[in-house]
Amino acid sequence: MPPHLLQEVHPPVASQQRCPLGCGATLGPAERAHHNCYRQLREAWDQRQEHSRTLVLCLLRRLRKLHRTTNLIRRQLAQLGDFLEDDTLLMSTRQEETEATPENSNGAEVWRGQRQSGI
Numbered sequence: 618m619p620p621h622l623l624q625e626v627h628p629p630v631a632s633q634q635r636c637p638l639g640c641g642a643t644l645g646p647a648e649r650a651h652h653n654c655y656r657q658l659r660e661a662w663d664q665r666q667e668h669s670r671t672l673v674l675c676l677l678r679r680l681r682k683l684h685r686t687t688n689l690i691r692r693q694l695a696q697l698g699d700f701l702e703d704d705t706l707l708m709s710t711r712q713e714e715t716e717a718t719p720e721n722s723n724g725a726e727v728w729r730g731q732r733q734s735g736i
């Protein structure tokens with residue numbers, strides 16, 4: 618028998634063996650004793666989970682920051698709106714003052730108060 622056929626009949630299975638659990642690792646006798654592909658898979662999974670967690674946390678932090686910024690802008694826009702409303706209200710009140718009694722301007726104050734509490 619040629620030597621390469623002998624090798625096929627007796628492959629180095631005794632020393633080197635594929636992992637019986639099918640993870641694809643080739644294991645020597647010493648490795649086989651310690652090998653636990655479930656542990657390795659779990660560790661890899663944990664690492665991926667940790668990585669995903671970090672990504673999600675980072676994304677959440679960014680979202681919160683964006684939310685804060687959006688709220689700030691919204692508040693500032695509301696203030697600007699109030700300011701512009703007050704301005705037009707003052708202008709209209711001034712116009713009313715020139716042509717009507719002070720009772721009318723009091724009515725405008727009450728109206729504005731109601732509007733602001735309503736928001």
Ligand SMILES: [Zn+2]
Pocket residue numbers: 636637638639640641642652653654655
């Ligand atoms: Zn394995």
